[in-house]
Amino acid sequence: MNTKNSNCLIIFTRNPELGKGKRRLAATVGDPAAFEIYKFLLAHTREITKDLNGTKQVWYSEEVQKNDDWDTAIYDKYAQEGEDLGLRMKIAFLEAFKTHDHVIIIGSDMYDMNQADLENAFEQLKSHDAVIGPAEDGGYYLLGFTKKLVAGVFENKEWGTERVLEKTLNDLKNVNCAVLEERNDVDYYEDIKDIPVFQQFLKHI
Template structure:
C-alpha cells in the first residue's frame, strides 16, 4: 500500500499568515516564527518513507527551501479549507491508498508521529490527531475519504475536532496524542524553542 503525505502551507510572505500571532508579536516576528516552523516541518518529513506533496496556498514556489527532488508541489484549490483539503485528498487518492494531511505550524510534531499514523491506517479506515485548541493537526484515510468530514465546519474554531469525529463514527478510526499547533502568542510563550524570537516582545 502506497503512502502519501500532504503538507498544507501558506506561501511565506511578510504581513500574511499567522495573523492571530502577529497581533501580539508583530508581522516580522510572526513571519520569522512561521519560517522556523516550516523548517521544522521539512526536517521531520524529509526522510519519511512516503510520497510527499507540498500544497501551497496561492502559487507554486519551485525554487524555495522545499527540495524539488523530495517534495511534489501543488497549489490548493477551493473556497475554504474544507474544499481545499477535499481537493488535495481526491487528487492523492487517485494514486495512493493511504493519505495523510498535516499543516506546517506544529513544533511538537515529529517524524515518528507520522510513521505511527501510517501504521495505524494498516488496521483502521481513518486516523486523526487532535489539536489542543479544538481542531486537528493531522487527518488520514485509507482507500476512501468521506465527503462530510470537509463539509459544514466553521474552520479555525474549537468545534472542528468534535464535529469531525462525529463524521468518523461510522468508520473504524484511530486517534493520535494531542499536539499544540501555533496560532497565538499563548501557544509559544513558555516554549523554549521560541524564546529567541520572543526576547524583545513586551506583552502587557
C-alpha cells in the same frame, strides 16, 4: 515516484510573506516576528518529513514556488484550490488517492510533532479507515484515510473554530478511526511563550 499501495503525506502550507499568515500570533508578537516564526516552523516541518517513507506533497496556499527550500527531489508541489479550507483539503486528498492508498494531511505549524508521530499515523492506517490527531484548540493537526474519504468530513465546518474536532469526530463515528495523542499547534503567543526554542523570536516583547 507515485506507486499504488503506498503512503502519501500532504503538507498544507502558506506561501511565506511578511504581513500574511499567523495573524493571531502577529497580533501579539508583530508581523516581523510572526514571519520569522512561521519560517522556523516550515523548516521544522521539512526536517520531520524529508526522510519519511512515501510520497510527500506540498500544497501552497497561493502558488507553487519552484526555487524555495522545499527540495523538488523530495516534495511534489501543488497549488491549493477551493473557496474554503475544507474544499482545498478535499481536492488535495482526491488527487492523492489517484495513486496512493494511505493519505495523511498535516499543516506546517506543528512544532509539537516529529517523524515518529507521522510514521505511527501511517501505521494506524494499515488497520483503520481513518486516523485523526486532536489539537488542544478544538481542531485537529493531522487527518488521514485509507483508500477513500469519509463523506461529509470536509463539509459544513466553521474552520478555525473550537468545534471542528467535535464535528469531524461525529462524521467519523461509523468508521474504524484511530485517535492519536492530543498536541498543540502554534496559533497564539501563549502557544510558544514558554517553549525555549521560540525565545529567540520573542526578545522584543
